[in-house]
Amino acid sequence: MIRFLWLIRRELWEYRAAWILPAVIGGLLVLAASFGHVDVDIAGARPGPDALGGALLFGFGIVFLFVMLAYSSWYLLDCLNADRRDRSILFWKSLPIGDAQTVIAKLATGLIAIPLIYFAAADVTTLAIAFIVSLRARAWIGNAMWHPGQWLQLQALWLYLIATLAIWLLPVAGWLLLVSASVRRATVLWSLLPPLAAVWVERVLLGTNWVGRILAIRLVDGYPATAFHDLSGSLLGAFGFPGASRAAAPASVWALLAPLRFVAAPATWAGAAVGAVLIGVAIRVRVRNVDP
Amino acid sequence: MPPVIEARDLTKRYGAVLAVDRVCFSVEPGRIVGLIGPNGAGKTSILRALLGLTRYEGTVRVLGRDPWRERAGLMREASFIPDAAVLPGWLRIDRAVDFVAAVHPRFRRDRTRAMLAKTQIPLHRRVRELSKGMRTQVHLALAMGIDAKLLVLDEPTLGLDLLARRAFYDALVEDFMDESRTIVLTTHQVEEVENLLTDVLFVDRGRIVLDGSVESLATRYAALSVDPARLAEARALGPFYERRSLGKILLYYEGADRAALAALGELHAPDVADLFVAKLSGGAP
Numbered sequence: 001m002i003r004f005l006w007l008i009r010r011e012l013w014e015y016r017a018a019w020i021l022p023a024v025i026g027g028l029l030v031l032a033a034s035f036g037h038v039d040v041d042i043a044g045a046r047p048g049p050d051a052l053g054g055a056l057l058f059g060f061g062i063v064f065l066f067v068m069l070a071y072s073s074w075y076l077l078d079c080l081n082a083d084r085r086d087r088s089i090l091f092w093k094s095l096p097i098g099d100a101q102t103v104i105a106k107l108a109t110g111l112i113a114i115p116l117i118y119f120a121a122a123d124v125t126t127l128a129i130a131f132i133v134s135l136r137a138r139a140w141i142g143n144a145m146w147h148p149g150q151w152l153q154l155q156a157l158w159l160y161l162i163a164t165l166a167i168w169l170l171p172v173a174g175w176l177l178l179v180s181a182s183v184r185r186a187t188v189l190w191s192l193l194p195p196l197a198a199v200w201v202e203r204v205l206l207g208t209n210w211v212g213r214i215l216a217i218r219l220v221d222g223y224p225a226t227a228f229h230d231l232s233g234s235l236l237g238a239f240g241f242p243g244a245s246r247a248a249a250p251a252s253v254w255a256l257l258a259p260l261r262f263v264a265a266p267a268t269w270a271g272a273a274v275g276a277v278l279i280g281v282a283i284r285v286r287v288r289n290v291d292p
Numbered sequence: 293m294p295p296v297i298e299a300r301d302l303t304k305r306y307g308a309v310l311a312v313d314r315v316c317f318s319v320e321p322g323r324i325v326g327l328i329g330p331n332g333a334g335k336t337s338i339l340r341a342l343l344g345l346t347r348y349e350g351t352v353r354v355l356g357r358d359p360w361r362e363r364a365g366l367m368r369e370a371s372f373i374p375d376a377a378v379l380p381g382w383l384r385i386d387r388a389v390d391f392v393a394a395v396h397p398r399f400r401r402d403r404t405r406a407m408l409a410k411t412q413i414p415l416h417r418r419v420r421e422l423s424k425g426m427r428t429q430v431h432l433a434l435a436m437g438i439d440a441k442l443l444v445l446d447e448p449t450l451g452l453d454l455l456a457r458r459a460f461y462d463a464l465v466e467d468f469m470d471e472s473r474t475i476v477l478t479t480h481q482v483e484e485v486e487n488l489l490t491d492v493l494f495v496d497r498g499r500i501v502l503d504g505s506v507e508s509l510a511t512r513y514a515a516l517s518v519d520p521a522r523l524a525e526a527r528a529l530g531p532f533y534e535r536r537s538l539g540k541i542l543l544y545y546e547g548a549d550r551a552a553l554a555a556l557g558e559l560h561a562p563d564v565a566d567l568f569v570a571k572l573s574g575g576a577p
Contacts, residue, residue, distance in 0.1 A: 013384070013387060014380070090345070090378045091380065093363070094372040096365065096397070097395055
């Protein structure tokens with residue numbers, strides 16, 4: 001286990017942007033909070049301090065989440081390719097580390113380690129911003145961001161997102177690793193072209209759109225529909241976001257999480273199975289990956 | 293003791309190209325074997341097959357294991373330095389040591405540290421900031437820290453200057469070699485390693501053209517600096533190679549009658565470099 005953590009550590013030495021990027025984003029947001037000025041006027045109503053605090057927490061979380069998803073995808077697409085480009089694969093393969101272990105460590109880095117780093121960065125950032133905003137706007141926001149309940153909800157939401165996304169995105173991660181191990185260069189192009197070609201061929205030959213629909217479910221609307229109860233608007237409502245359907249808003253984030261539905265959903269495990277197959281193929285390719 | 297390496301009918305194809313053609317050899321413990329041949333002879337393919345880095349046909353056993361099926365296990369007891377500088381540029385030297393120490397059960401950090409201390413290499417630097425010679429020193433220090441039974445080197449001094457090459461081989465003999473260990477190395481600069489080697493394997497176009505201990509070469513092969521008046525007689529004794537150098541005519545023989553040769557001129561034992569040239573340009577193996 002300690003050995004495995006060293007393999008992940010190695011990845012973070014190589015991909016320093018994994019922690020530099022969230023640190024920079026956090027720093028910029030803190031700077032903005034320190035010196036910036038925002039006129040809050042959403043949906044014509046000046047929101048109360050509670051709503052503003054919740055909105056800030058939530059908004060920052062979203063920024064970190066989307067940058068994290070983009071960076072992790074890039075990481076998974078590059079991690080089995082970089083050491084072939086610079087030939088250092090010969091060094092890594094001269095160590096007693098099995099190829100399966102290598103690939104699994106890289107998978108865990110992309111799906112768990114990097115998301116956790118972003119989570120930590122988002123936490124530190126919101127803590128710092130809450131403190132700064134409280135100082136600057138004492139008059140009316142008070143300690144609004146310091147609803148301990150809201151803070152705890154955000155922690156739970158992050159951990160829930162990381163855990164469920166790691167499973168939901170397994171087929172995507174497996175595909176990216178497979179492309180990374182298989183092609184010599186232009187990994188981004190190779191990761192996009194085959195799925196797009198499949199959609200196009202299906203449309204031309206059969207006139208249907210099953211592949212496109214499956215991809216859209218996996219990448220866009222399937223996840224929130226599976227892992228959350230009625231996400232549209234209500235999550236914003238849970239954080240007191242003005243304009244969100246307050247009527248439908250549940251009392252807290254807890255009511256939104258749908259872990260049982262996620263675990264019971266066939267789409268979850270069908271995806272995981274496809275992911276496992278793709279990862280297995282990526283390992284087999286990696287085993288043969290020395291000849292330049 | 294069983295041989296460290298046993299290869300039977302080792303064959304490697306790249307598509308239609310036959311890089312290694314039914315090669316057979318074995319290596320005993322305690323030997324330093326030079327795999328010598330021109331570029332493209334198949335040396336690297338043989339080494340990679342031995343280390344489980346590439347697929348092959350035939351039977352190969354290294355330290356009792358099937359390298360292709362058990363690469364990770366094999367690498368616990370063997371270490372490998374491919375041609376200079378495959379350490380990744382982003383890796384810091386001290387972290388490289390930490391990492392190998394963490395993943396390698398037979399790594400002795402103090403040995404590597406001691407070797408690095410003898411150099412000018414700053415440990416907090418990244419590999420990309422080092423000169424080529426320094427990178428090779430780092431890689432050698434890492435490999436030396438591994439308590440390996442077999443060390444495999446593939447053109448380890450390629451691109452290094454004379455001083456760095458000499459330092460590399462000195463360190464190899466002084467800090468690594470003892471009777472329980474084995475080294476297999478490839479090179480095309482024969483002169484540099486010939487005093488080091490106990491055995492040679494000449495490889496040409498995917499086949500082994502000469503295989504033997506360095507001592508046995510002196511009795512198997514002879515070079516005759518022939519008296520020009522008796523050239524015809526000398527040729528009649530069946531040399532496999534002939535060359536002219538500084539006005540002398542040199543003839544090379546395998547398993548010839550020494551007494552008969554001695555009568556025709558000056559007889560001496562050919563060195564490895566001479567034999568290499570003679571064997572590889574001299575026609576039939």
